Amino acid sequence: MEDPVEAALTWHGRRRPAALATVIETWGSAPRPVGSLLAISEEAELVGSVSGGCVEGAVVAEALDAFADGRHRILEYGVSDDEAFAVGLACGGTIRILLQPMDDALAGSLAAVQDARAKTRAVGLSTDLETGETEVTEDVAARTREEKSGLEGERFVTLFAPPLRLAVVGGVHIAQALVPMARIAGYAVTVIDPREAFASEARFPDTTLTHDWPDEAMAAFAPDARSAVVLLTHDPKLDDPALRIALNSPAFYVGALGSTRTHAKRVARLTEAGLEAALLDRLDAPVGLDIGARTPAEIAISILGAMTKALRA
Known part of the structure; x- marks a missing residue:
């Protein structure tokens, strides 16, 4: 599997603990752009990337904790110049990551995302950063034109646009x-x-x-x-x-x-x-x-x- 959403849904469907990590903010020369996704299984299988390798290990450790308590969390990491250089960047930066353990509610939202993608419709996965509640929105025309995920108040909208x-x-x-x-x-x-x-x-x-x-x-x-x-x-x-x-x-x-x-x-x-x-x-x-x-x-x-x-x- 190469698609983080597909991977997260597949693992959840097999009743295996899984989590989805999303880059929600960046500062400086962050290795991956806002909206980048990483799916993580209980065996630390990874599909996708949130940092090109700089902080994936730390995110996996947080995911294992999330599997135990079932709670979403916001993570923040500084990527040093040396770490950034190791993945091909000239200098480092800071990234903020939303980590969501898979449950039936999130799986339902992701399944709706996959259905829209199969029909080549642009949609967004809107997540309340305080409660972790998710919903699928089709009000993404402006984001689709700019190909841009981003914050909307206390919610983060991950854009899923057709190719x-x-x-x-x-x-x-x-x-x-x-x-x-x-x-x-x-x-x-x-x-x-x-x-x-x-x-x-x-x-x-x-x-x-x-x-x-x-x-x-x-x-x-x-x-x-x-x-x-x-x-x-x-x-x-x-x-x-x-x-x-x-x-x-x-x-x-x-x-x-x-x-x-x-x-x-x-x-x-x-x-x-x-x-x-x-x-x-x-x-x-x-x-x-x-x-x-x-x-x-x-x-x-x-x-x-x-x-x-x-x-x-």
Whole structure:
């Protein structure tokens, strides 16, 4: 198991004592961001991380005490410069951790979280820091935009957002480099190409592949505010139909491969097709950051960089 929520629920379902630790505040160069999770079993099995290794041992010791008394607790640790350096940071910081032993009430809340995640809905697990009572909230639109867990008065809201999504139109060489890079960066990737020889399992293992015509596939993909769209075919018959849908969507990034001259022709075609100038201004073309990229892998890096810049802006 790699997911702390899944691990905590699995152990509790087997009637094994378990606890969930959540980073609720940080100061300085804390090793893990707010909202990071760690599941702990009675055998000190660990899934997830709250500090990259700096304080996990101390959290496990506290969890063993929590198993005995069944009470949640707030822990605070200072991470020294030496400890931080051991896990790859230049300097240390301070972290505050909420530790919750698993019980039926918390398990019920976490099961509701898992159900929402399975339906790709963003939810928050809201915990009263004084009483330990938890509830699931769907009032997380602002947090989802910022991808941020955080304190709300005397409650802490752990955000569980659907994964970022990326639709790549064109199963070309650049896509073969971009898809695994995007997956590492946290994207759920779909490759769209009606040419089955290009969008094949051999070329894109463990990737969602769609062989419908790009406009149909893009409509089914339904880009939202946590989606990016990249068009790589260099073929107007394939790119343009998908592009019209993507530019009219809330997608945070839309980019298309092609030279400046190719892009000028694209703009002329889409303008003639009725797309407004404001929509065309959203298009990043030639695609990617200008880093002098030449190889497919370098171009993929430039594209992922541009996606990240658009997302964080």
